[in-house]
Amino acid sequence: MSVWDDLVGQEQVVEQLVAAARSARVVLGESGRSGDSRNSGAEEQSGSSGMTHAWLFTGPPGSGMATAARAFAASLQCTSPDLELGGIPGCGFCEGCHTALIGSHADVESVRTDVLSIGVKETRELVRSASMSPAGGRWQVIILEDSDRLTEGAANVLLKAIEEPAPRTVWLLCAPSVEDALPTIRSRCRLLVLRTPPVAAVADVLVRRDGIEPEMAAFAARAAQGHIGRARRLALDAGARERRAEVLKLPLRVADLGACLAGAQSLVDAAAADAKQVAEEVDTRETEELRAALGAAAGVGGRMPRGTAGAMKELEDRQKRRATRTQRDSLDRALIDLSSFYRDVLAVQFGAAGELSNEEMRQAVERVAGESRPEATLRRIEAVLACRTALERNVAPLLAVEAMAVALRAG
Ligand SMILES: [Zn+2]
Secondary structure (H helix, E strand, C coil), rough: CHHHHHCCCHHHHHHHHHHHHHHHHCCCCCCCCCCHHHHHCCHHHHHCCCCCCCEEECCCCCCCCHHHHHHHHHHCCCHHHHHHHHHCCCCCCHHHHHHHHHCCCCCCEEECCCCCCCCHHHHHHHHHCCCCCHHHHCCCEEEECCCEEEEEHHHHHHHHHHHHHCCCEEEEEEEEEEHCHHHHHHCCCEEHHHHCCCCHHHHHHHHHCCCCHHHHHHHHHHCCCCCHHHHHHHHHHHHHHHHHHCCCCHHHCCCCCCHHHHHHHHHHHHHHHEEEEEEEEHHHHHHHHHHHHHHHCCCCCCCCCCCCCHHHHHEEEHHHHHHHHHHHHHHHHHHHHHHHHHHHHHHHCCCCCCCCHHHHHHHHHHHHHHHHHHHHHHHHHHHHHHHHHHHHHCCCCCHHHHHHHHHHHHH
């Protein structure tokens, strides 16, 4: 299992990153071919397959941007002896790969924000640690998972750091699309575009890595439309499947105004329940980890070290802030499911052959398709999109979803 195995359906991206990791060894003068080291530096970095200091990973949510960035970070820290024999950087077994992947490598910092925006102060902090020499003497790698959440001021701080990088510093920025990054930052990064992984590739990885039954894996991959994390959750969690089914009842419920409003309420409730479940799992794990870490510091006497209460409080605050984001993500996910239903309706109306995203609901899809015209379906898809936009602009969730449900009714 190399570090690249976790990237599902991204062969082209893997090829580019492997080439860059090889070239990075040349830059460090580590390549076995002695003549190569003289080619390092600026010339090497200008090539499209070479190493460079700033990367922008983009792709649809769930396509594995952060996974790709982590794999690349690991390959840059890979110390496998096989590399001398032409092996692929990112073996997955050596100390460098292993610690980079689990997040404990001294020279790999991964920033995942729980809040809705990243400010100037945090970014300055990050730039400072980025400028330090790598402890292991290789690369100082900073992964910024949500670079689209940088405030404009923060982006400008980052821009300066990218413009004048320390020689061994590598920035790996992730954003849903290239438009989410400031043009000035974008133009200084090498762009990597991940695609939505094919359904079959997602199903395959669920079977192979998570030991999920093929039939369930196929359903989950289809329903999640290429979002790997979502597919895994659907496959493993019956509650998540039930809540999804609840969301997809809405199209059959929008007969009259009262039913619309009730339907909107249950959609919002289902999304909130989903978010709560996700948040609880993560919160519990984090709290236990922090307790364990503090407990270990307490030593034999069992007395908790000074600052324990502060650290716990800080974690709780962070978890509360994150809850807002998790709820928003979960509701957005529900709306994506809903629009997939109407896209299936449209496919049936146009007589398209093949499997539906919601194949298990074919009867309901066909019923809605038979009762309306394609123009109405397009309007409904637009209503769902408008609701997502409204939520992005902080409209109260129930209000936005109610407005959408009413628009869905007008067939
Ligand atoms: Zn390795």
